[in-house]
Amino acid sequence: MASLRISSIFSRVKPPKPPKSAVTARVCRNLHKLTKDHVVPSAELKADYDWYIAMKRKRNAAVS
Amino acid sequence: MVDFERVISCPLEAGRNLSDFSCGVSAIDDWLSRKGHVLHSKFRSRIVTYRHDDEQDVLGFYSLKIVLEREKEVRTTFDARPWVLNATFPALHLEFVGVCARHQGQGLGTYMLMECIERFCMIAETTGVPALTLQPLTPELRPYYAARNFVEYGSSGGMLLTAQTALALRRV
Numbered sequence: 001m002a003s004l005r006i007s008s009i010f011s012r013v014k015p016p017k018p019p020k021s022a023v024t025a026r027v028c029r030n031l032h033k034l035t036k037d038h039v040v041p042s043a044e045l046k047a048d049y050d051w052y053i054a055m056k057r058k059r060n061a062a063v064s
Numbered sequence: 065m066v067d068f069e070r071v072i073s074c075p076l077e078a079g080r081n082l083s084d085f086s087c088g089v090s091a092i093d094d095w096l097s098r099k100g101h102v103l104h105s106k107f108r109s110r111i112v113t114y115r116h117d118d119e120q121d122v123l124g125f126y127s128l129k130i131v132l133e134r135e136k137e138v139r140t141t142f143d144a145r146p147w148v149l150n151a152t153f154p155a156l157h158l159e160f161v162g163v164c165a166r167h168q169g170q171g172l173g174t175y176m177l178m179e180c181i182e183r184f185c186m187i188a189e190t191t192g193v194p195a196l197t198l199q200p201l202t203p204e205l206r207p208y209y210a211a212r213n214f215v216e217y218g219s220s221g222g223m224l225l226t227a228q229t230a231l232a233l234r235r236v
Contacts, residue, residue, distance in 0.1 A: 041213055045213050
């Protein structure tokens with residue numbers, strides 16, 4: 001009986017959650033924002049990068 | 065005129081004359097001519113110069129170095145947790161970019177920035193450095209970098225490009 005009572009008390013105690021500070025929570029939100037907003041390269045960056053690659057290929061072709 | 069079929073880049077060579085280089089910004093020109101060789105040889109900055117393959121005149125240069133950024137400076141824009149050590153994380157810092165005044169407006173600055181990003185991709189991929197940072201010289205340059213995925217961070221007016229964005233650029 002006693003053991004039953006103790007187990008029922010423990011069943012009501014929730015396991016402790018890992019500590020999650022306000023900073024961690026904010027960083028998690030920022031990570032989501034970062035993933036959402038910044039990972040896709042902008043059209044300007046893409047255009048510049050493509051132009052750079054094209055110039056580099058032209059240079060390599062001219063050398064070889 | 066800059067002829068991109070003839071442009072070569074190489075790390076600053078010992079003995080390369082830099083006193084004739086002028087991009088029109090005295091802070092950059094002075095830094096390059098007075099400190100360029102010393103900082104480069106001591107590995108405190110690494111300078112890459114650009115010239116035509118059959119000429120000796122430096123058309124442009126950029127300098128890169130590894131810095132430690134304070135994590136609290138980037139919390140609002142960037143998740144640096146995986147790299148944080150003693151409240152700092154490593155970043156590749158684009159210290160200076162300069163194009164010779166006679167060759168400005170021909171795309172060399174953009175070409176050098178893209179090569180920086182390419183190098184940053186390789187470094188990020190192989191070492192995990194999470195961000196390329198820079199400090200725009202004038203406020204007028206901010207929209208240029210912002211349009212190219214650089215985001216503002218911290219209180220010093222710096223901007224950063226995340227490794228995720230740079231690596232995504234190579235995939236798309």
